[in-house]
Amino acid sequence: MIVQLQLQPVNEQRRMSFWKTKKLSEMTAEEWESLCDNCGQCCLHKLEDEDTGDLYFTSVACKLIDLETCRCTRYSERTQLVPECLDLKQHSFTEYNWLPASCAYRLLNDGKELPPWHPLLSGDSKSAQNAGVSISSYAIKESEVDDIEDLEDYIIEWLE
Secondary structure (H helix, E strand, O other), X not given: OOOOOOOOOHHHHHHHOHHHHOOHHHOOXXXXXXXXXXXXXXXXXXXXXXXXXXXXXXXXXXXXXXXXOOEEOOHHHHHHHOOOOOOHHHOOHHHHHHOOOOOHHHHHHOOOOOOOOOHHHHOOOOHHHHOOOOHHHOOEEHHHOOOHHHHHHHEOOOOO
16 A cells, blocks of 8 residues: 655745744734634733833723633724724734733744644644633623722732
8 A cells, every 4th residue: 555645835834834934014914813822811901000110910801802712702893892902913013011921922022932832833722721821711801890990909910
């Protein structure tokens, strides 16, 4: 019996690891979107200390997020529905320090590798949840908070 091996063309191999060869600014829309690991951490409300500039994440999530999938339910219109929502592509890549340390956009911008659990490496869209980095196990929707002005009560610490 003869078995034929089918090797992937060089272009396909390059496409599959585009994040290693392209800068964020060079990525196609599809490549850019595929970097999102579905952790939902960027959808958490954040507080900034005006004196120090320190950033604090809370366990309170945007009203548009689906806490099971950690995906935005109205992604294409999110910035119109939630004016505080930021479109990462519309900001300078030097401004990504507010993203969690595990975020692919921040990692790649800082010249670091993707974590082994990232969906582009694992092939599993739920790998962030399986790795314990998604917000699905602890976040609450902002509608569940009695007074959105009391976000200090919901500050969390990252175990990074």
